[in-house]
Amino acid sequence: MTQPKLTLYHANWSLCSQMVRVALYEKGLEFDHVPIKLCDHYEEAENISKDYLKNINPTGVVPVLKINDEIVRDSAYIIERLDELEGANNINLWPKEESERERLRNWVYDTTITEGVPMGKTLGTTIPLFSMSLIENLIKKLSFKAIWNIVLRHPRRERKIAFVTMYFSSLKDRVGPLAYKGFVKGILELEKSLPKDGFLFGEFSHADINLMCCFYRLQDLRLDAILDMPELPKVKSYWENLKNRTSFKKGILDFKDHEEKLNEIFSNKNNPHLEKLKEKIKGKN
Numbered sequence: 352m353t354q355p356k357l358t359l360y361h362a363n364w365s366l367c368s369q370m371v372r373v374a375l376y377e378k379g380l381e382f383d384h385v386p387i388k389l390c391d392h393y394e395e396a397e398n399i400s401k402d403y404l405k406n407i408n409p410t411g412v413v414p415v416l417k418i419n420d421e422i423v424r425d426s427a428y429i430i431e432r433l434d435e436l437e438g439a440n441n442i443n444l445w446p447k448e449e450s451e452r453e454r455l456r457n458w459v460y461d462t463t464i465t466e467g468v469p470m471g472k473t474l475g476t477t478i479p480l481f482s483m484s485l486i487e488n489l490i491k492k493l494s495f496k497a498i499w500n501i502v503l504r505h506p507r508r509e510r511k512i513a514f515v516t517m518y519f520s521s522l523k524d525r526v527g528p529l530a531y532k533g534f535v536k537g538i539l540e541l542e543k544s545l546p547k548d549g550f551l552f553g554e555f556s557h558a559d560i561n562l563m564c565c566f567y568r569l570q571d572l573r574l575d576a577i578l579d580m581p582e583l584p585k586v587k588s589y590w591e592n593l594k595n596r597t598s599f600k601k602g603i604l605d606f607k608d609h610e611e612k613l614n615e616i617f618s619n620k621n622n623p624h625l626e627k628l629k630e631k632i633k634g635k636n
């Protein structure tokens with residue numbers, strides 16, 4: 352069977368774009384790239400350009416996948432759709448059985464930036480809050496013209512407010528603690544649910560893709576010492592298994608971004624939230 356033509360609109364350091372790229376490589380599907388320069392660090396602000404909002408995504412976010420001429424939005428839905436296609440690799444990211452699909456759906460929901468879920472509530476929505484240390488640094492470098500363009504054009508009110516606040520003031524130290532509870536709950540739940548070895552559902556699945564990307568983000572943010580804690584032994588070996596996937600290199604490492612900036616921000620190799628999170632995981636407060 353020949354595969355349909357796939358075109359991915361994405362950004363290197365975007366959690367949800369990473370997820371879709373990993374899924375494409377897992378399936379062995381060929382795709383064309385359209386890199387999008389996001390408004391939080393490029394003057395071009397391609398995700399809120401007239402053309403992008405009109406023809407690709409009126410909500411101004413990446414990733415978007417074009418399957419032939421059909422536009423498919425939202426990473427979780429994109430990955431479900433991708434799973435129906437036949438690529439070079441014989442792999443299914445979704446189980447066949449309905450009760451298993453339901454269980455997986457819950458995990459997927461909790462491990463990505465799901466629309467309608469307040470930031471910090473689930474493991475997936477805590478990641479953007481921790482990422483603010485980098486985002487704020489990038490936003491502050493934008494010109495006034497670029498921030499004014501965000502005010503005028505960004506279709507998401509909550510993001511517009513966050514970006515403008517970061518430009519003129521600061522959010523990064525305030526939002527991290529809002530993620531502690533959701534993150535600790537999520538990671539402890541994962542430790543409980545993981546099998547001794549292998550993946551969350553035995554076979555590699557969509558949830559493992561999401562967690563691979565969330566964990567890599569922890570590494571970028573110098574929070575990955577959490578994945579090495581004696582309190583989380585299954586998480587630790589799980590992360591090793593995830594890093595061994597070919598798709599980890601192809602979908603994430605080959606699209607690294609902001610390396611210098613991250614080294615500069617975390618020059619002491621530590622993230623200010625690390626010790627607090629570790630204490631909470633140990634149950635000390």
Ligand SMILES: N[C@@H](CCC(=O)N[C@@H](CS)C(=O)NCC(=O)O)C(=O)O
Pocket residue numbers: 365366367368389390391398411412413414424425426427463464465466507510
């Ligand atoms: N639920 C959406 C979330 C997409 C999303 O928030 N994308 C971020 C990058 S991970 C984005 O495009 N940010 C740019 C902006 O908000 O200006 C999905 O899963 O695709």
